[in-house]
Amino acid sequence: MPIPVRRTRRARLSCRTLVAAAAAALMTALVSPTGAQAQAPVRESKPVHSYADAIRESVWVDTGLDGDGDGRSDRVAVDIVRPREPAAAGRRIPVIMDASPYYACCGRGNEGQKKTYDAAGNPVQFPLFYDNYFVPRGYAFVAVDLAGTNRSDGCDDVGGRSDVQSAKAVVDWLNGRARGYTTRTGSDRARATTWSTGKVGMIGKSWDGTIANGVAAIGVEGLETIVPIGAISSWYDYFHSQGAPLYNANPSWLSEYVNSPEANDRCGAVQDRITTATPYSGDWTRAWSERNHVPDAGKVKASVFVVHGQQDLNVRANQFGQWWDALAARGVERKIWLSQTGHVDPFDFRRADWVRTLHRWFDHYLLGYENGVDREPMADIERAPDRWTTDRVWPPRAxxxxxxxxxxxxxxxxxxxxxxxxxxxxxxxxxxxxxxxxxxxxxxxxxxxxxxxxxxxxxxxxxxxxxxxxxxxxxxxxxxxxxxxxxxxxxxxxxxIRDYAAAGEGITTLTQRSCWGASTSGDSACFKDTEARTADxxxxxxxxxxxxxxxxxxxxxxxxxxxxxxxxxxxxxxxxxxxxxxxxxxxxxxxxxxxxxxxPPPSSSSxxxxxxxxxxxxxxxxxxxxxxxxxxxxxxxxxxxxxxxxxxxxxxxxxxxxxxxxxxxxxxxxxxx
Structure with missing residues (x-):
């Protein structure tokens, strides 16, 4: 269960809770078919809005940076899907946001889904189930292309200022603090404050979750909660461990991998600077400090729901451990799930429980519903394949x-x-x-x-x-x-145990599908089921x-x-x-x-x-x-x-x-x- 927080945070939340409760009551009155139901307390958002008729649009948000050195401020592409009914009634809604470098190059989720667009460039498919499930329940889903990737300007700098600012600028735009445009190069303004409450929950696995950590560590207003899944808290510790190099210990190749082809044509100098600033030797540099969110845990105002595989040998478990300890030391609201898997999303190792828990989490922190999720045990731990235990506090007080x-x-x-x-x-x-x-x-x-x-x-x-x-x-x-x-x-x-060493890192993907939300012809809510893959x-x-x-x-x-x-x-x-x-x-x-x-230690060294x-x-x-x-x-x-x-x-x-x-x-x- 999330722990009690600083007094200033409690005071701010209690005020917001009153406002959110009033908004929830209004929503209930508007959508409930009878007066008796309208008087009932709201504890769960319901799928009362049309997904097929939802508004799908793209906006380009000004980041205030010029990462590619072309003399123009970089704009990042923001694809949005939101229910039409609240907008028509003049009601504003909260946002679930996934900022990612992977929407075009590599895809998201177990099935590698990518964004798709129609002939006019309007978004059609949003990867993963967040849009299908939450948009009918009165949320907007926002998918952000990090700078340099897909349809965004700039250059990806692998966890640096450009990465984090890409997402922060969108949170600011959703709160009326940044400029958005209807096209990549035009001057026609797009404003979110007509439909957005400004309350944002960021979610994402791996690099996406890392961006959520980074934006939370700035302390940006409006970011109410983050859900980092298998995420990095310090990029140095992804490539090195106390001076020893792990894997290909330089991040510049990742920039080249995720950047759009046209971005790579203009971003060679940025990649060269990354290589120089993050030496293979493992010596600490300012570039690593810029990519280390742990010291800034005290700036986090959002609640944090951490999910990590204990056998994740890609984004290793030290990443969540040091982040969790720093958040705990500073009294940040938090919750954690620890699985036996490797680098796997909870949608693929505990699907039904995950969707139910995430639904209640967002309802509480973005809609203000008093559903008790903040009073539940802090930790869920997988002890054996598909066998879970809980702890009121984690680590236990003993x-x-x-x-x-x-x-x-x-x-x-x-x-x-x-x-x-x-x-x-x-x-x-x-x-x-x-x-x-x-x-x-x-x-x-x-x-x-x-x-x-x-x-x-x-x-x-x-x-x-x-x-x-x-x-x-x-x-x-x-x-x-x-x-x-x-x-x-x-x-x-x-x-x-779960066979984390095998393909799937602890799961087997099946052929049958289950559906989690509403579908359209271009964006299905049905995903392949999985089961635990075990080893003796x-x-x-x-x-x-x-x-x-x-x-x-x-x-x-x-x-x-x-x-x-x-x-x-x-x-x-x-x-x-x-x-x-x-x-x-x-x-x-x-x-x-x-x-x-x-x-291994080198025969010769830098x-x-x-x-x-x-x-x-x-x-x-x-x-x-x-x-x-x-x-x-x-x-x-x-x-x-x-x-x-x-x-x-x-x-x-x-x-x-x-x-x-x-x-x-x-x-x-x-x-x-």
């Missing part, structure tokens, strides 16, 4: 950061994990092998292997729940001038984090290492909510390159130093520890591991999907969507 410590075991690379510090001088050593990764390490957790150091608890006597973000502090001595590190938490024991596994990776050891002294600047010298640094692991069942074991693995997810050998890392166990968010804290860990000596439940080596690392999640151009 969660405590608890220090666990690695110790030596019966063989090199096979250690213990508990509360007792290792003896002074105890060490473990591994050699980076870029051909292996977290799945390979976990499958051989009980074997003495050269590529990892593993530390394992006893089999648990009770369930043990992790809820939130973890850190792992290591004191490591490298043999080379550069070294990358990976820390992984693993639940060792058999389970059936012997272990589950719970959380992961990566770092360049060269950032030990300064997270924003890497430095060459002195071989043979010990360095201490803390790795940040992605947020999670996972229950390790009784009978399973919890493992901490420390390794080098996590194949398919982390680039930082000006080089190496020719593979890093070997020695861990000082007495100065290495993990801080885990355990529900119940240290007492819960002690109870879970007490009296459990005996046969270990060792994984058989069968990895997720019967293969090695889930490489299908390695992004290709456009996969951020």
């Amino acid at each position: 969660t405590e950061r608890t220090t666990l410590r690695p110790g030596t075991g019966t063989a090199p690379g096979v250690g213990t994990l508990g509360r007792t510090p290792a003896a002074p001088g105890a060490t473990e050593t591994f050699t980076d092998d870029p051909g292996l990764g977290e799945i390979d390490w976990a499958a051989r957790i009980d074997e003495s292997t050269a590529a990892k150091s593993g530390f394992v608890t006893r089999p648990l006597a009770r369930d043990l729940r992790l809820s939130g973000s973890s850190t792992v502090t290591v004191t490591a001595t490298p043999s080379t001038t550069t070294a990358h590190l990976t820390a992984v938490l693993v639940d060792l024991g058999p389970d059936t 596994v012997d272990f589950t990776v719970v959380s992961r984090g990566w770092a360049d050891l060269g950032t030990w002294a300064d997270p924003g600047k890497g430095r060459p290492l002195a071989p043979g010298k010990a360095y201490t640094m803390t790795l940040k692991l992605a947020a999670t909510d996972h229950v390790v069942p009784a009978g399973h074991r919890l493992a901490l693995i420390v390794g080098g390159t996590d194949r398919g997810l982390l680039d 930082r000006g130093y080089a190496q020719s050998t593979t890093p070997t890392i020695t861990l000082d166990l007495a100065r290495t520890s993990a801080k885990l968010p355990l529900v119940g804290g240290a007492d819960a860990f002690t109870r879970a591991t007490a009296g459990t000596d005996g046969a270990r439940l060792a994984p058989s080596g069968r990895a997720l999907n019967g293969v090695g690392h889930p490489r299908s999640n390695h992004p290709v151009p456009g996969e951020v969507r």
Whole structure:
């Protein structure tokens, strides 16, 4: 349930609630067939308006920027569909908005839908179900082409000022603070204040949700709520992790991918500037600060409904974790759904519940209906495929950061994990092998292997729940001038989970369809159904984090290492909510390159130093520890591991999907969507 907010916010909302309640009562009187019904309290918007007869129009909004340097202020294309009846009666309505770079290049949703237009350029198809479902219920749906994409001017700058301003300008226009035009180059004005209440809810998956985060972090008036799905909160952390490069660690290729062909013809200089400003080395620059919304969480005035896949290896779970923690610290109203999927929209893993919940969410925050959605549990967590639990507050109030410590075991690379510090001088050593990764390490957790150091608890006597973000502090001595590190938490024991490594990232798309709203010949409300795609596994990776050891002294600047010298640094692991069942074991693995997810340390680097050998890392166990968010804290860990000596439940080596690392999640151009 959204938490109580600052007093100033409560005062502003209480006033708005009165206004919204009056508007709701008026709406009920106008659409209810009997006087008795007109007296009933309004708790849900109904599909009383014609979707077929809805107004469909395009507007170009002035952003005030000249991203392509042509001497003219860039205008972004805004496609609108809204019910005709309120406009005819002089009533104004709220807006649901999805600002995206993908409407022309790549499509939206599980079926890759794109915008379509008639011969005159008027919008026909709006991707996804938002228009079909909400327009008959008295909302406008607005689909914004980010600068440089589809029918907009300018150049996409991958999360920078142009991206965010593209959407902010539209919110301003809906509130009468910006200029809109009926054509891309003309001077005839288009005004939204005749039909828009100015209340906007932004929604979107991946890049679209990232834009919602960015606009909310400005604190723009009129943005009442955002629903970021699998969204980025810091673009640096999409391409790097504490100095270590992830994937193709430069955003300029994304700009080229989403820009319209004519924009790419004029935006080469912009893309060159992005490349220069966001170096592969992972050093922090002003460009990354511009694309980091976390420090501005205190400016957020909108409520926030976060949705994320805990096994999302595209937009990884650290993105929602750091954003959520920042929002919590500043008292922002918020709610969260965490699934077992990868990069998947909730419409495709929990469809009926999602549509019902989203409907009530928008009704409350945009129409002011007192339907109780703000008093429901804050968190929905998927525990097993299609099995969900709720938490009144997330993380639960009983969660405590608890220090666990690695110790030596019966063989090199096979250690213990508990509360007792290792003896002074105890060490473990591994050699980076870029051909292996977290799945390979976990499958051989009980074997003495050269590529990892593993530390394992006893089999648990009770369930043990992790809820939130973890850190792992290591004191490591490298043999080379550069070294990358990976820390992984693993639940060792058999389970059936969503197969996030397979195509679909945890879902299977079926042939039959179900309908969610009204349709026209050019815009169907019927979408292919899905079901959970599962895998039987012997272990589950719970959380992961990566770092360049060269950032030990300064997270924003890497430095060459002195071989043979010990360095201490803390790795940040992605947020999670996972229950390790009784009978399973919890493992901490420390390794080098996590194949398919982390680039190996280079033989030569843009930082000006080089190496020719593979890093070997020695861990000082007495100065290495993990801080885990355990529900119940240290007492819960002690109870879970007490009296459990005996046969270990060792994984058989069968990895997720019967293969090695889930490489299908390695992004290709456009996969951020």
